[in-house]
Amino acid sequence: MDRMTRMMCLVAALLAVMICRRADAIHLGAGDLPYAQAMGHPLDQAVNEKYDGKAFFMNLGPTGIRARMDPDEPKAFKVMFVFQDANSPAKGKIAVGDHIIGANGNTFKDEHGFHRKQANAVGWAGPPFELALAIEDSQGKDGKLDLIVLQGGDRSKKTNVSIQLKPVGRFSPTYPWDCPRSDKLLKELCDFMFEEKLQGRPDEIQAVLALWASGDKRAIPLVKSKAEGLMKNLADPMDGGMSTWMWGYNGIFLGEYYNAFKDNGVKPAVEALVDCYETGQDWKSGGFSHRPFPAIERRVAEGGPKGYGSMAGPGGLSMLAQSIFKATGLPYSQKAYERTHQAFLQTAGGNPDGGIAYGFNGWGSVQIHVEKPDLSKSKRGIGFISPVTLKDAGPYQVEKWTELSPGKWDMQMVSPKEFPWLEQDAAKLHLYDLDKDRRLVVMDGTLPEPTSSYNTGSRGGGHNAPVGMGALAHFIGNQDNKSWNYLGKHMATCCAYSPKTLWDGHASSVMHAFFGVLGASRADEKEFRAFLDYSKTWIILSETHDGKGLVEQPFGLDRNSTCSIKRDRSVYTHIAILLLSLPKRTLLITGADYATPASPAAAKPVSRHSAFARPPEPAIRAARTVSAEKQIILDNALKRTLIAMSESDALKPIPFTISVAPRRVWLKKAAEDGTLTFQLEDGTQTADFGWDALTAADRGMLAQLVMNLKPESTDAKAMAAVYLESFGKVEAADRLFDQAGESSRGKLEPLFN
Numbered sequence: 001m002d003r004m005t006r007m008m009c010l011v012a013a014l015l016a017v018m019i020c021r022r023a024d025a026i027h028l029g030a031g032d033l034p035y036a037q038a039m040g041h042p043l044d045q046a047v048n049e050k051y052d053g054k055a056f057f058m059n060l061g062p063t064g065i066r067a068r069m070d071p072d073e074p075k076a077f078k079v080m081f082v083f084q085d086a087n088s089p090a091k092g093k094i095a096v097g098d099h100i101i102g103a104n105g106n107t108f109k110d111e112h113g114f115h116r117k118q119a120n121a122v123g124w125a126g127p128p129f130e131l132a133l134a135i136e137d138s139q140g141k142d143g144k145l146d147l148i149v150l151q152g153g154d155r156s157k158k159t160n161v162s163i164q165l166k167p168v169g170r171f172s173p174t175y176p177w178d179c180p181r182s183d184k185l186l187k188e189l190c191d192f193m194f195e196e197k198l199q200g201r202p203d204e205i206q207a208v209l210a211l212w213a214s215g216d217k218r219a220i221p222l223v224k225s226k227a228e229g230l231m232k233n234l235a236d237p238m239d240g241g242m243s244t245w246m247w248g249y250n251g252i253f254l255g256e257y258y259n260a261f262k263d264n265g266v267k268p269a270v271e272a273l274v275d276c277y278e279t280g281q282d283w284k285s286g287g288f289s290h291r292p293f294p295a296i297e298r299r300v301a302e303g304g305p306k307g308y309g310s311m312a313g314p315g316g317l318s319m320l321a322q323s324i325f326k327a328t329g330l331p332y333s334q335k336a337y338e339r340t341h342q343a344f345l346q347t348a349g350g351n352p353d354g355g356i357a358y359g360f361n362g363w364g365s366v367q368i369h370v371e372k373p374d375l376s377k378s379k380r381g382i383g384f385i386s387p388v389t390l391k392d393a394g395p396y397q398v399e400k401w402t403e404l405s406p407g408k409w410d411m412q413m414v415s416p417k418e419f420p421w422l423e424q425d426a427a428k429l430h431l432y433d434l435d436k437d438r439r440l441v442v443m444d445g446t447l448p449e450p451t452s453s454y455n456t457g458s459r460g461g462g463h464n465a466p467v468g469m470g471a472l473a474h475f476i477g478n479q480d481n482k483s484w485n486y487l488g489k490h491m492a493t494c495c496a497y498s499p500k501t502l503w504d505g506h507a508s509s510v511m512h513a514f515f516g517v518l519g520a521s522r523a524d525e526k527e528f529r530a531f532l533d534y535s536k537t538w539i540i541l542s543e544t545h546d547g548k549g550l551v552e553q554p555f556g557l558d559r560n561s562t563c564s565i566k567r568d569r570s571v572y573t574h575i576a577i578l579l580l581s582l583p584k585r586t587l588l589i590t591g592a593d594y595a596t597p598a599s600p601a602a603a604k605p606v607s608r609h610s611a612f613a614r615p616p617e618p619a620i621r622a623a624r625t626v627s628a629e630k631q632i633i634l635d636n637a638l639k640r641t642l643i644a645m646s647e648s649d650a651l652k653p654i655p656f657t658i659s660v661a662p663r664r665v666w667l668k669k670a671a672e673d674g675t676l677t678f679q680l681e682d683g684t685q686t687a688d689f690g691w692d693a694l695t696a697a698d699r700g701m702l703a704q705l706v707m708n709l710k711p712e713s714t715d716a717k718a719m720a721a722v723y724l725e726s727f728g729k730v731e732a733a734d735r736l737f738d739q740a741g742e743s744s745r746g747k748l749e750p751l752f753n
Contacts, residue, residue: 032054034056034554035054035055035056035057035068035554036054036056037053037054037055037056037554037567038053038054038055038056038567039055039056039551039567039568040567040568041549041551041568041569041570043544043546043548043569044551044568044569046081046083047066047080047081050081051080051081055080055081056554056567057080057081057554058077058128058541058553058554059541059542059543059544059551059553060077060100060131060541061131061132061135061165061540061541061542061543062089062135062165062166062543062544062545062547063088063089063090063094063135063145063163063165063545064082064083064085064087064088064089064090064091064545065077065079065081065082065083065090065094065100066079066080066081066082067079067080067100068080069112069114069127069128071114073099074111074112074113074114074126075101075107075108075109075110075111075112075126075127076099076100076101076108076127076150077099077100077101077127077131078097078099078153079094079095079096079097079098079099079100080096081096082094082095082096083545083546085546087545087546087547088545089145089163089164089165089545090163090545093161093162093163094147094149094161094163095151095152097152097153098149098150098151098152098153099149099150099153100127100131100147100148100149101127101148101149101150101158102147102148103130103131103134103135103145103146103147103148104134104137104138104145104146105146105148106130106134107148108126108127108130108131109126109130110125110126110129110130111125111126112124112125112126112127112128113125113126123499123500123501123534124500124537124538128537128541128553129537131541132536132537132538132540132541133537133540135165135540135541136170136171136536136540137170138165138167139165139166139167139168139169139170140167140169140170141167142167143164143165143166143167143168144162144163144164144165145162145163145164145165146160146161146162147160147161147162147163148160149161168181168184168185169181171536175532175536176532176579176580176581176582176583177583182580185539185576185580186214186577186580186581188547189549189550189573189576189577189580190211190214190216190218190577192547192548192549192569192573193207193210193211193549193570193573193574193577194211194216194218196549196569196570198222198570203508203510203511203570203571203574205226205249205250205252205253206249206510206511206514206574206578207570207574208222208223208226208253209252209253209256209578209587209589210514210574210575210577210578210581211574211577212256212586212587213577213578213581213582213584213586213587213589213590214577214580214581214584214586215581215584215586223257223260224261226253227253227254227257227263227266230250230253230254230266230269231254231265231266231268231269232269233250233269234268234269234272235247235250235269235272235273235275235276236272236276237275237276237279237280237292237293237294237295237383237384238292238294238295238298239276239280239291239292239295240291240295241290241291242290243280243290243291243292244280244288244289244290244291244292244314244318245290245313245314245317247273247276247277247280247314247317247318247321248314248316248317248318248320248321249317250269250273250321251270251273251277251317251318251320251321251322251324251325252317252320252321252324252589254266254269254270254273254321255270255321255324255325255327255328255330255588256324256587256588256589258270258328258330259324259327259328259587259588259592260587266330267330267331270325270330270331271331273321274322274325274331274332274333274336275333276292277318277321277322277332277333277336277337278333278335278336279292279293279294279380279383279384279385280292280293280294280295281293281315281318281336281339281340282310283339283365283430283432283440283442284310284362284363284365284440284442285310285315285343285359285360285361285362285363286315286339286340286342286343286344286360287310287311287312287313287314287315287340287343287359287360288310288311288314288315288318289307289308289309289310289311290307290308290311290314291307291308292383293383293432294380294381294382294383294384295383296383297382297383297432297434297435298381298382298383300434301382301434301435309359310359310360310362311358311359311466312343312347312356312358312359312360312466313465313466313469313511315340315343315360315466316340316344316465316466316468316469316470316473316515317469318336318340319337319340319341319344319469319470319473320469320472320473320476320589322336322337322473323337323472323473323474323475323476323477323478324476324477324588324589325477326476326477326478327476327477327588327593328588340473341473341474341484342445342446342447343360343361344356344360344470344473344474344487344491345447345449345450345487346360346361346445346447346657346664347360347361348461348467348470348487348490348491348494349447349450349454349487349490350657351461352454352455352456352457353456353457353458353459353460353461353494353497354454354456354457354461354467354490354491354493354494355460355461355463355467355494356461356463356466356467356470357463358463361657361664363442363443363444363445363664363681364421364442364443364445364655364664364680364681364683365440365441365442365443366398366399366400366419366422366440366441366683367398367399367434367438367439367440367441368393368396368397368398368399368416368431368438368439368440368441369396369397369398369399369413369437369438369439370393370394370395370396370437370439371394371395371396371437372393372394372395373436373437375388375392375393375394376388376392376393376394376431376433376439377433378432378433381433382433382434382435383432383433383434384432384433385430385431385432385433386430386431386432386433386439388431389426389427389428389429389430389431390422390425390426390427390429390430390431390441391426391427391429393431393439396416396439397413397414397415397416398413398414398415398416398418398419398422399411399412399413400412400413400414400418400684401684418683419683420653420683421443421653421655421681421683422441424652424653425443425444428444429441429442429443429444430442443655443681445655445664445681449483449484450483450486450487451483451486451729451731451732451735452486452729452730452731452732453486453489453490453731454486454487454489454490454493455727455728455729456490456493456494456497457497458497459497460494460495460496460497460498460500460501461494461495461497461498463501463504463512464495464498464501464502464512464513464515464516464519464520465508465511465512465514465515465516466515467491467494467495467515467516467519468491468492468495468512468514468515468516468517468518468519468520469515469519470487470488470491470519471488471489471491471492471494471495471518471519471522472488472515472518472519472522472589473488474487474488474491475488475492475522475593476588476589476593477593479593488522489522489523489524491519492519492520492521492522492523493523493524493527494519495515495516495519495520495522495523495531496519496520496523496524496527496528496530496531497527497531498516498520498531499516499520499530499531499534499535500534501516502516502517502535502538503538503553510571510575513575514574514575514578517535517575517578517579518578518589518590521582521590521591532579535579538553538572539572539576539579541553542572542576544569548569549569549570549572549573550569550572550573550576551568551569551572552567552568552569552571552572553572578590621730622730623725623726623727623728623729623730623733624725624726624752624753625726625752625753626722626726626751626752626753627753630751630752630753631726633751634719634722634723634751635691635699637719638699638702638703638706638719639670639674639691641706641716641719642667642670642676642702642706643670643671643672645670645706645709645710646669646670646671650709650710651666651667651668651669651670651709652666652709653666653668653679653681654666654705654708654709655681656701656704656705657701658678658694658698658701659694659695659697659698661678661680661687664680664681665678665679665680665681666678666679666681667702667705668686674690674691675688675689675690675691676688676689676690676691676694696726696727697727699723700720700723700724700726700727703716703719703720703722703723704720704723704724706719706720707719707720707736714739714740714741714743714744715740715744715747715748717736717737717739717740717744718736718737718740718744718745718747718748718749719748720736721733721734721736721737721740721745721748722748722749722751722752724736725752737749
């Protein structure tokens, strides 16, 4: 082996080691994250002092033990600290360096998963989950918890150690409804939080809302004090910093305050917020950046940085605030409200699991240069909407960007004819003033409303915050809007399927937990009950030996655990208060908007979540299926129709979502050999795909496209109905069959088995 070969082998070996270490690193955190961070509460200062501030360890319930877990032993807790006060059950029995490998006679069965991307599959499986259940078993009896311990981590020194916990009882099968354990814990957690000093961050508003939701009268002075401060603070579309987040939180709080106290003093602040929700929105997506849209564009015009991209979170907050405004009779911006609804519809509604990764799927947009700037100049200045639509803006050209090579782009000015949607929708396309002769034009992007319940996947969507916000926003103030309720239930179910990612989300883990709980509470009873049964384990394992709130845990946090709000005790505590307060339905966000009152206690334990549920939809018949042989016949008929329409120039730029494209597209051409040419809705790129590359859902979308392009064709309606029913959408299919009539229905229905 020559020197070069040996060197290459050495490099390959080193890379392999580095990759393995990186894959094993807990949450992929550098520098021993998440553990290498200080706890933030004075009651945990002793842990900080022992480990020089690198003490963000797991709290093992009310045992008095803090521990860590590492990939080299995924079935063991490595004891790092034992509280030595009189209330610590583990004092004198468990020592630093011991490894806990089981409880109550059972060694831990499953390995813990450390990578945040595994959270959807494993959550905090293994020792954390199993120990929590063992603690509940012990507390439901005499309080005795038997731990299986390797003294000093030595497998030859395996022993059983019994520690005494308080026998506080089990959570009932219907918790937090009809559950003495929940009621007692809620009182204790509220007592702790009322002693805490809450400081002006988003989690402060969340904490005050949670305390208010508990029904504890001690919250009212806090609520009124907070509202008085917010009423004095009028939002401005030129605000800087992280203003768009606080706009949403402030609106939610003021809306709830007005609903409870009918204080007209909130109206000036609400009116200012509504203006900001409309003018500060990123109209390319329906979300918000950290700063408002006009503030960013003003800075860009002055030669400054473009700033952060648009996010779904602040968009969801603003829509939820406006839903509360709508429900309580306060003013709201119909324009901004509908735009964000469309963003949820195309993003969460276009995802079978109802998830939103981080931002909304944007609409196509272009920048144009107008020949007569005064016609479309905004009276409010840069970044604000123009007084005219594109139709009345006068002659213009369009910026067209082409990627010459990776990272290298070229811009040319071209005719509007290269972007057919501009002329097609000119009368309803708004413009946004970008200074001098530049204007932003965004596609209309209005999607058809859902006509039946979604077939929500069971995976869950991961990041819960914007999904939970969207679920609430589509229910509150919209009880009679059936299509919005379909979308709201889709997102609520997504949250209910995601308890394993409750503390895993970008921006702030506590924000995801808060709205994840509220979103899940709007799901059907079965799904919400599964969410609750899993979520109680983090309550149990986060309880402290001193009874002073719940300790924030290091696992499940965002990325390198750098986005946790405080790493202290108020975070998990106020989320648990929120969850345990759901039966009280004090606030709109916790269910006060439901018309059906909470039912009285029944003779036998039942879930009070049924009091939250809307009346079930009328039963519909079971969906029929199409055999593989007849599916080929159906697909061939659709293919021939598309080819004929393409040859007769009947295809129009109607955008839709399809699996083979990263963003919304329109069908530009259908060739005789089955090749389909799709163009991105912004006109920047085209791509060819064979018929076999399309999924069944894609072909269903094409069938609906044909129906929309041939509105007079009853056969097209019947064909779309067959596709819809084959996906289980019986109600929508029957509606189309009725519109198609007996003749067309008779032609297509024989395709069913």
